Amino acid sequence: MRLKTRFIILGVIFSVFFISFKMIEPELEGSRGSGHAPVDSDDGSQHYDGRSKDVFSDEKLKRSVERYVNKYAVDWNVTVAGSLWNVPVQWINAREIHPEIAPEIGALLHKLSMSKIVRAGLGHRGTQLKMTLILDGGQRAVFKPKWYQIDDIVKGKPYDGPDRHNGEIVGFHLNRILGYRRSPLVAGRVVDMEKEIKPVADQSLLDTFYVKDGNVCFFGKCMYCKGPETGVCGEGSLLEGAIVLWLPEKWKLKNWRHPWGRTYRNDIKALGPRLMDIVDAAVFDYLIGNADRHHYETFKDQPDSIMVMLDSAKSFGNPYHDEESILAPLYQCCRLRKSTWIRLDQLRDGVLSRVLRQVLLHDPLSPLLADAHYEAMDRRLKHILSIVEECTDKDGELHVFVQDKYSPQYVDELDHS
Numbered sequence: 104m105r106l107k108t109r110f111i112i113l114g115v116i117f118s119v120f121f122i123s124f125k126m127i128e129p130e131l132e133g134s135r136g137s138g139h140a141p142v143d144s145d146d147g148s149q150h151y152d153g154r155s156k157d158v159f160s161d162e163k164l165k166r167s168v169e170r171y172v173n174k175y176a177v178d179w180n181v182t183v184a185g186s187l188w189n190v191p192v193q194w195i196n197a198r199e200i201h202p203e204i205a206p207e208i209g210a211l212l213h214k215l216s217m218s219k220i221v222r223a224g225l226g227h228r229g230t231q232l233k234m235t236l237i238l239d240g241g242q243r244a245v246f247k248p249k250w251y252q253i254d255d256i257v258k259g260k261p262y263d264g265p266d267r268h269n270g271e272i273v274g275f276h277l278n279r280i281l282g283y284r285r286s287p288l289v290a291g292r293v294v295d296m297e298k299e300i301k302p303v304a305d306q307s308l309l310d311t312f313y314v315k316d317g318n319v320c321f322f323g324k325c326m327y328c329k330g331p332e333t334g335v336c337g338e339g340s341l342l343e344g345a346i347v348l349w350l351p352e353k354w355k356l357k358n359w360r361h362p363w364g365r366t367y368r369n370d371i372k373a374l375g376p377r378l379m380d381i382v383d384a385a386v387f388d389y390l391i392g393n394a395d396r397h398h399y400e401t402f403k404d405q406p407d408s409i410m411v412m413l414d415s416a417k418s419f420g421n422p423y424h425d426e427e428s429i430l431a432p433l434y435q436c437c438r439l440r441k442s443t444w445i446r447l448d449q450l451r452d453g454v455l456s457r458v459l460r461q462v463l464l465h466d467p468l469s470p471l472l473a474d475a476h477y478e479a480m481d482r483r484l485k486h487i488l489s490i491v492e493e494c495t496d497k498d499g500e501l502h503v504f505v506q507d508k509y510s511p512q513y514v515d516e517l518d519h520s
C-alpha cells in the first residue's frame with residue numbers, strides 16, 4: 104500500500120509539472136518568435152524586445168527623420184505666382200514671422216540668394232560688420248559676410264570673434280524645426296563685389312573698400328569697424344555670406360536691455376508669453392552655442408509679441424564647449440512650453456542632426472556646418488532634456504510644462520503625440 108501511495112504522489116507531481124510546462128510552452132515560443140517581428144501596440148507604434156533593440160531605434164529614428172525632413176526641407180525651385188516680396192508682409196503677426204510651411208519660403212530663399220542687388224549701403228546699427236542691400240523690387244536685406252571656415256574653432260569666450268555667417272543660416276532653419284518661426288528668412292549667398300556691389304554702392308560704403316593680396320575687401324562702418332585692419336576679404340571678388348530678409352517696415356521693434364532674470368522671474372502672469380519665449384530662446388541659443396543675446400527685441404505696441412529672434416550669428420564657435428550659462432532661464436525657472444518639450448523629445452537621439460543636415464543641403468553655401476557641430480547639437484539636446492527631466496522629478500510635470508495660448512499651432516499631428 105505504501106508503494107502505491109508513492110506512485111500516486113509521483114504521478115500527481117509529474118502531471119502538475121507536465122501541465123505547467125504545456126501551459127508556458129506557447130509563451131516561450133511566442134517570445135522567441137517576436138525577436139524580429141514588430142508588435143503593434145495601442146498607439147500604433149511598433150515595439151521590439153530585448154535583443155532587437157537596435158532595430159527598434161533605427162526604425163524609429165528613420166521614421167522621425169523622414170517626417171521632419173518632409174515637413175521642413177524647403178523646395179528652392181518652386182515657382183509661385185504673384186509678387187513674392189509682399190508675401191512676408193501678409194504672413195507676419197504678433198506671434199510668428201512666417202508660417203510653419205509654405206511654398207513661398209523656398210521661393211523667397213531662392214530669390215534672396217539670386218536677386219539683383221540695386222543698392223548697397225553700410226550696415227544698420229550693431230557692433231558687427233554688415234551691409235544693407237536693396238534687392239530688385241525694393242526689398243531690403245542685411246548681408247553678413249563670411250569670416251570663418253566651417254571647421255574653424257573660435258577659442259575664448261562664446262561671444263568672442265566676429266560673426267559666423269553660417270550660424271545665421273542654420274539658426275533660421277533650426278528656429279523653424281523647433282516650431283518657433285521667430286527668425287526672419289535667411290539664405291546663403293555669394294556676392295561678386297566688383298560686379299554686384301561696387302556699381303550700386305553708396306559712397307560711404309565704397310570709401311571702405313580696399314584690396315589685399317589681390318582680394319577685394321571692405322571694412323564698413325560699425326562699432327568694431329576700425330579700418331582695413333578689421334575688414335573682411337573675399338576670394339578674389341567673391342564674398343560668401345548670409346543674407347537676411349528685413350522685417351516688414353510697419354513692424355517696428357522695441358529693444359529690451361534688461362536681462363530676463365532680474366526683472367521678470369516672479370511675475371509670469373503679467374508678462375504674458377515673455378518668460379516662456381525667453382526659455383524657448385535659451386534652448387535655441389544653447390543648441391547653437393550663442394551666448395550673445397545681451398539684449399532682445401519684441402514688436403513695438405504688440406502686447407503679446409514674440410521675442411524676435413534676430414541675430415544668430417555669434418554661434419557655432421566651439422563645438423567642444425557647451426555653454427551652460429545660456430540655459431539659466433531653463434534651469435532656474437524649471438518651466439518650459441509643452442509644445443517645445445514635445446518637439447525636443449521628438450528630436451532626441453540624433454534626429455535633430457539628421458534633419459538639419461538634410462534641410463541645410465539645399466542652401467547654396469552647403470555644407471554649412473562641420474560634423475563636430477552636429478554632434479554638439481545632439482549632445483546639447485540630450486543635456487536640455489535631462490535638465491527638464493530633473494525639473495519634472497523635482498516639481499512635477501504639471502508645474503514644469505506650460506500650455507499657454509501663445510504656444511505655436513501646428514498644421515498636422517506631428518506634435519500631438
Ligand SMILES: Nc1ncnc2c1ncn2[C@@H]1O[C@H](COP(=O)(O)OP(=O)(O)OP(=O)(O)O)[C@@H](O)[C@H]1O
Nearest residue numbers: 227228229230231245287347348349350356413414
Ligand atoms: N532682418 C531684420 N529686420 C529688421 N531689423 C533688423 C533685422 N536685422 C537686424 N535688424 C535690426 O538691426 C539691429 C542690429 O542687427 P544685428 O543684431 O544683427 O547686428 P549686430 O551687429 O550683430 O548687433 P550686436 O552687436 O548688438 O549683436 C537689430 O537689433 C535690429 O534692430
Ligand SMILES: [Mn+2]
Nearest residue numbers: 231414416417
Ligand atoms: Mn550680433
